[in-house]
């Protein structure tokens with residue numbers, strides 16, 4: 161029988177220092193020693209992506225000293241990790257880390273001189289985090305007595321469109337990845353791919369959106385027709401709520417691709433919203449596993465929903481820092497073209513609409529967007545509509561969602577949600593239910609979201625085993 165093949169993704173926490181990287185390498189090595197072929201995909205060391213974004217902004221704002229100070233800190237952190245993983249000062253790894261920091265420094269200086277940070281240059285800069293962590297993982301695998309070779313996303317064959325900051329893989333990527341990584345695997349070498357990044361056909365570096373290493377791993381999983389993709393995390397698996405907010409959040413054993421997409425879309429930071437999309441056609445399972453407890457099964461994400469009796473809802477999530485944009489006035493009244501033109505304007509700006517609601521009199525349309533997108537949304541709408549429409553932003557909002565395939569056709573779920581919110585004295589600003597009936601979402605005051613999440617979690621008894629929750 162051919163060797164089983166796994167793609168293993170290690171996130172920022174699992175790459176945060178030499179000790180975490182060494183531990184991650186032992187998790188990969190364990191499977192390799194059992195005869196499994198493994199492709200490793202890594203994120204930047206925890207915090208580095210944010211640091212790169214900060215220093216790029218500092219350079220654009222003219223503060224080159226602050227940017228250089230941050231680069232020096234990052235350099236020390238990567239050198240220290242390399243040294244702790246056994247790299248000699250004159251080793252290839254140390255030389256590569258030095259060269260990457262030098263190129264980063266020059267790129268940042270370019271931003272400073274031009275006072276211009278385009279989406280394209282931002283992607284070039286932000287992808288340094290993964291380009292720097294991949295050699296460290298290769299070193300740690302070699303420390304386990306394995307042969308390893310690290311590659312950038314582009315070198316691994318991940319070709320994308322030119323949507324910098326939110327790029328999507330091109331169909332041609334899959335064959336290219338299979339050629340490039342298949343050769344290494346065939347030669348008994350473990351490929352270590354820098355996650356989060358790809359390359360346009362012209363060779364410009366792109367990124368796949370925050371949390372994009374999950375997506376890199378599943379793209380590679382599809383290309384290689386892997387048996388499974390494993391995403392190692394600092395949590396047990398996908399949980400019934402963010403464990404930082406809800407103390408008794410419980411691990412969910414099985415989720416469907418559809419449920420995971422809804423959860424990620426509505427703010428569960430545990431997986432990239434598009435991560436499962438490459439797996440859907442082939443039905444390759446994704447496992448979310450705990451690096452701290454590798455024998456715990458974690459969460460299995462697969463095609464078919466798995467509904468536990470009496471538990472229609474599997475999880476509660478929230479997106480914070482949301483704004484509701486209210487469009488009101490007689491001009492909306494009975495004029496469907498006005499509403500169509502609003503959506504058109506938003507689509508052209510590539511703004512994600514989190515929720516939409518329209519009053520039945522059609523004199524009001526409310527749109528929930530990330531607050532970071534609010535100014536662009538307002539500008540786009542004001543350019544589009546003329547006359548007597550009022551367009552206002554209401555900031556300080558959050559979108560809370562309950563997710564679960566078991567809700568389909570179930571009565572009383574919404575009533576239980578609204579009851580829990582009313583019991584916690586939470587005012588509901590907007591309500592929406594997806595036609596898939598996989599979720600119900602509500603817009604509420606951001607200041608109330610943590611309490612509301614706990615109240616909803618308790619009302620659906622999500623912290624208890626399924627049998628108890630009837």
Ligand SMILES: Nc1ncnc2c1ncn2[C@@H]1O[C@H](COP(=O)(O)OP(=O)(O)O)[C@@H](O)[C@H]1O
Nearest residue numbers: 171172173393394395398399401402428429430
């Ligand atoms: N429903 C959820 N289940 C598990 N983790 C969640 C959930 N919602 C939010 N999180 C947060 O996601 C984090 C794990 O995701 P992330 O930091 O992206 O992992 P990594 O960087 O290790 O890939 C956890 O620390 C947790 O606080």
Ligand SMILES: N[C@@H](CC(=O)OP(=O)(O)O)C(=O)O
Nearest residue numbers: 171172203209370371372373
């Ligand atoms: N480093 C990138 C990509 C990523 O997936 O990271 P993590 O696996 O640490 O969430 C980010 O912070 O967005």
